[in-house]
Amino acid sequence: MNRILRFALYALAFGIVLAGFWAATAHAQSPTPTDDEVNRIAHQLYCPVCENTPLDVCPTEACRQWRDLIRQQLSEGWTEAQIKQYFVQQYGVRVLAEPPASGLNWLVYVLPPLIILAGAFLLFRAMRGWIKPPAASALSPLSSSPNGRGMSEGEDAPKDEYVARLEEELKKRK
Amino acid sequence: MFAEIGYGIIVVAFIVALYSVGAAIYGERTKSPAVVESARRAMLLLWPLISLAAGTLIYLLITNHFEVSFVYEVTSREMPTYLKITAWWGGQAGSLVFWSWLMSAFASLVTLRKWERDREFLPWVIVVTALTTAFFLSLVVFYENPFARFWQTTGGQIVTSMFAPSASAVAYFPSDGNGLNPLLRHPGMIIHPPMLYLGFVSFVIPYAFAIAALITGRTDDRWIRITRRWTLIAWLFLSFGLVLGGRWAYDVLGWGGFWGWDPVEIAALMPWLTGTAFLHSVMIQEKRGLLKQWNMILIILTYSLVIFGTFLTRTGVLSSVHAFAQSSIGPVFFVFIGFTFITSLALLIYRWPDLRGETEMKSLLSREALFLLNNLLFMSVLVICFWGVVFPIVSQLFTGQTVTVGPPFYDRATAPLFAALMFLMGIAPLSTWKRSTVGTIGRVLWKSAAAALVITIILFFTYTQNIIALVGFYLIALVLLVTLYEFWRAAWARSKAAKENVAVALWNLFGRDRRRYGGYIIHISMMLMAVGILGINAFQIQTQGTLALNNSLTLGNYSIKYESIAQFTAADNRQVTRAVVNVYDKNGSYLGQLYPRIDYYPDAQQNMTIPGERPTLQDDLYVLLVDWQPASANGATFKIFVNPLINWLWIGSLVFFVGIIIAAWPDRDPEYASVRWRARRAEQTSAAD
Numbered sequence: 001m002n003r004i005l006r007f008a009l010y011a012l013a014f015g016i017v018l019a020g021f022w023a024a025t026a027h028a029q030s031p032t033p034t035d036d037e038v039n040r041i042a043h044q045l046y047c048p049v050c051e052n053t054p055l056d057v058c059p060t061e062a063c064r065q066w067r068d069l070i071r072q073q074l075s076e077g078w079t080e081a082q083i084k085q086y087f088v089q090q091y092g093v094r095v096l097a098e099p100p101a102s103g104l105n106w107l108v109y110v111l112p113p114l115i116i117l118a119g120a121f122l123l124f125r126a127m128r129g130w131i132k133p134p135a136a137s138a139l140s141p142l143s144s145s146p147n148g149r150g151m152s153e154g155e156d157a158p159k160d161e162y163v164a165r166l167e168e169e170l171k172k173r174k
Numbered sequence: 175m176f177a178e179i180g181y182g183i184i185v186v187a188f189i190v191a192l193y194s195v196g197a198a199i200y201g202e203r204t205k206s207p208a209v210v211e212s213a214r215r216a217m218l219l220l221w222p223l224i225s226l227a228a229g230t231l232i233y234l235l236i237t238n239h240f241e242v243s244f245v246y247e248v249t250s251r252e253m254p255t256y257l258k259i260t261a262w263w264g265g266q267a268g269s270l271v272f273w274s275w276l277m278s279a280f281a282s283l284v285t286l287r288k289w290e291r292d293r294e295f296l297p298w299v300i301v302v303t304a305l306t307t308a309f310f311l312s313l314v315v316f317y318e319n320p321f322a323r324f325w326q327t328t329g330g331q332i333v334t335s336m337f338a339p340s341a342s343a344v345a346y347f348p349s350d351g352n353g354l355n356p357l358l359r360h361p362g363m364i365i366h367p368p369m370l371y372l373g374f375v376s377f378v379i380p381y382a383f384a385i386a387a388l389i390t391g392r393t394d395d396r397w398i399r400i401t402r403r404w405t406l407i408a409w410l411f412l413s414f415g416l417v418l419g420g421r422w423a424y425d426v427l428g429w430g431g432f433w434g435w436d437p438v439e440i441a442a443l444m445p446w447l448t449g450t451a452f453l454h455s456v457m458i459q460e461k462r463g464l465l466k467q468w469n470m471i472l473i474i475l476t477y478s479l480v481i482f483g484t485f486l487t488r489t490g491v492l493s494s495v496h497a498f499a500q501s502s503i504g505p506v507f508f509v510f511i512g513f514t515f516i517t518s519l520a521l522l523i524y525r526w527p528d529l530r531g532e533t534e535m536k537s538l539l540s541r542e543a544l545f546l547l548n549n550l551l552f553m554s555v556l557v558i559c560f561w562g563v564v565f566p567i568v569s570q571l572f573t574g575q576t577v578t579v580g581p582p583f584y585d586r587a588t589a590p591l592f593a594a595l596m597f598l599m600g601i602a603p604l605s606t607w608k609r610s611t612v613g614t615i616g617r618v619l620w621k622s623a624a625a626a627l628v629i630t631i632i633l634f635f636t637y638t639q640n641i642i643a644l645v646g647f648y649l650i651a652l653v654l655l656v657t658l659y660e661f662w663r664a665a666w667a668r669s670k671a672a673k674e675n676v677a678v679a680l681w682n683l684f685g686r687d688r689r690r691y692g693g694y695i696i697h698i699s700m701m702l703m704a705v706g707i708l709g710i711n712a713f714q715i716q717t718q719g720t721l722a723l724n725n726s727l728t729l730g731n732y733s734i735k736y737e738s739i740a741q742f743t744a745a746d747n748r749q750v751t752r753a754v755v756n757v758y759d760k761n762g763s764y765l766g767q768l769y770p771r772i773d774y775y776p777d778a779q780q781n782m783t784i785p786g787e788r789p790t791l792q793d794d795l796y797v798l799l800v801d802w803q804p805a806s807a808n809g810a811t812f813k814i815f816v817n818p819l820i821n822w823l824w825i826g827s828l829v830f831f832v833g834i835i836i837a838a839w840p841d842r843d844p845e846y847a848s849v850r851w852r853a854r855r856a857e858q859t860s861a862a863d
Contacts, residue, residue, distance in 0.1 A: 035718035035811070046578045051492065052436045057429035059781055097580035104573050108565050112587060116554040123550050127543060130535035
């Protein structure tokens with residue numbers, strides 16, 4: 001109860017502030033939207049004045065007013081989509097976290113995968129060109145260690161060229 | 175007086191840098207070692223000269239010479255002396271001097287090395303480093319002069335200019351300065367830019383050697399061997415710059431996160447991506463003689479991205495194309511990037527045939543093939559970052575429409591690539607050079623894979639059912655286990671063969687192959703960081719509410735109670751509004767007190783929201799005082815975040831530091847070690863053939 005009262009008070013205070021600004025249409029409907037509900041939508045919108053700052057965390061006075069506006073719209077029963085649409089109409093698509101996939105903006109989404117696929121294709125082709133089928137004897141990892149002594153620790157020993165080299169060297173030092 | 179001296183020295187340094195470039199080219203062309211030596215000495219003169227100019231600038235900063243417009247913009251009487259010094263790199267013009275100063279220091283260090291075996295590289299290394307320094311100095315001399323002063327004309331107008339704009343103009347002395355942007359007064363922001371700049375300028379050194387190798391045609395792996403440590407150090411600084419930037423954002427920006435995919439952050443990440451790819455792929459060239467062309471491309475890209483990153487953050491192009499066009503240094507930067515990039519590419523194309531691989535690749539699962547995949551993934555992340563940063567500029571240019579490319583885009587696009595990179599990090603250490611098969615890798619991988627699966631199942635029942643997070647945890651566990659297994663396997667083999675105790679064997683392993691085991695420690699640190707990144711991304715929760723005194727707000731396992739609030743003026747004239755909140759766990763046990771606050775800086779007329787943080791290994795409770803109006807003193811608005819596992823990010827960064835120190839630790843006699851290695855390699859190759 002206390003909480004509802006508090007929010008009602010807050011909404012009232014905010015209503016008075018907005019009264020002149022918003023042509024006195026503000027009238028809070030219950031239940032009053034919580035800060036979290038406001039922030040959830042504000043987080044998806046970008047401050048129309050600051051660079052790359054989500055609206056929920058922007059500390060400027062303008063953004064505080066915009067958050068209040070979202071609260072107002074929520075209390076009037078606007079949906080999330082409507083609120084976003086409103087902001088886009090007012091301030092342009094830059095308020096969205098990502099550009100809508102239309103017109104030139106398609107390129108944002110299409111170009112990177114295309115380039116990456118092209119890169120992968122080039123790499124694959126290049127690798128196929130480099131790889132010559134190894135001779136049958138070369139397939140065994142044992143042959144990569146000089147004179148085969150590296151693997152004398154038994155069949156369970158890891159067949160790593162490096163470990164083989166290491167052991168080889170240790171033997172030489174003894 | 176001091177302003178004229180400082181500017182004069184910068185002009186002299188600029189001329190010396192140009193002389194150094196000219197003399198190096200002339201000396202090389204005419205085969206005159208004396209002229210090259212003169213170029214080298216000119217190069218060595220740059221650092222003392224720029225240091226002098228910087229000293230003058232610092233003197234002006236700490237003695238409140240507000241008639242100098244840069245001093246006016248970044249300092250005020252209230253600022254403590256250490257902040258006045260660090261304001262040197264807090265503003266545009268000063269930071270360009272700072273860049274030049276670091277560049278000249280690195281260039282001097284590299285010209286002081288022993289050159290006997292690499293004489294032919296010397297002139298070209300001088301040309302590249304001196305030209306880069308000259309470019310930054312030219313920006314200072316012609317466009318962004320930190321020594322420019324205010325003048326009052328007879329009409330009463332205030333103009334900024336180095337020298338009196340007319341005979342009747344008199345110097346204008348403002349009584350106080352603007353003060354540094356409060357966001358930049360945080361210790362994190364004091365260290366972060368130098369780290370980043372150090373990373374940037376030290377990548378110029380490997381680039382300089384690469385260009386020298388291209389010009390001289392000495393295209394073996396010598397340039398890579400010389401610059402290996404430089405590259406590691408550049409990577410260390412750049413990585414630390416990024417982590418410190420993240421820590422600063424977390425502590426100062428008050429949005430409960432450390433990384434927001436802001437273009438400025440991405441500008442620093444991009445050279446890191448190519449640099450990391452480069453660090454890996456040079457190993458293929460050293461060990462297998464492959465990928466010479468690719469390594470050249472990577473280092474050229476890294477250099478270009480270093481300059482491009484500075485360009486992005488320094489020219490205002492990010493805020494709008496128009497700001498770029500109006501900015502005096504924007505077009506100059508653009509021309510310089512274009513010039514260096516095209517020249518580098520032209521050289522690369524010219525030497526392309528000489529840079530063919532010496533051997534062939536033998537298997538798609540060999541270590542070199544996996545490293546190539548790693549490179550592909552890093553480049554893919556780069557493509558996404560580059561395009562995401564550049565697209566808003568392109569859009570504004572072609573359609574006039576301003577768009578935001580924000581975190582959802584990057585998160586979605588890069589997450590699968592980072593997951594794939596982690597998987598590679600899991601299997602690549604188990605692969606061998608030249609040839610590995612599914613069988614050879616599988617035999618060593620399955621135990622770690624199975625253990626990681628067990629860990630993931632335990633996490634499923636005890637911690638989270640979030641599938642994406644579980645995939646992440648599986649990959650992290652896999653990499654950690656594989657890496658630890660690698661340590662154990664090698665230490666065990668050595669302890670058996672050398673009859674050493676396992677701990678001693680492990681220690682000796684580090685001594686024998688620092689690069690490999692330092693690298694593995696870096697892998698471990700990356701996974702610790704991944705735990706933190708995954709934690710905050712997958713499980714962060716937050717709430718906000720306005721509390722009356724003694725009321726509580728609950729989030730997750732925590733509840734905070736608003737105890738009191740106070741306003742006072744701090745020693746540096748900050749107006750502090752500090753709340754005291756008690757923290758309780760979900761059972762009501764008292765855990766401690768936090769002091770979220772809002773600092774108001776009257777000189778800059780700006781607020782900073784500083785969180786109260788309660789870090790533990792499980793999570794970080796992060797409380798912000800969002801709003802408090804003295805008029806309605808009974809309520810304050812708080813925002814709380816619980817950021818699970820985030821502190822592993824910072825722990826990981828410390829482990830990272832250890833790893834890179836091990837990897838970069840100098841060998842007793844690198845030349846000898848390298849000769850011995852080659853002899854052994856030759857022996858092995860002949861035995862294998």
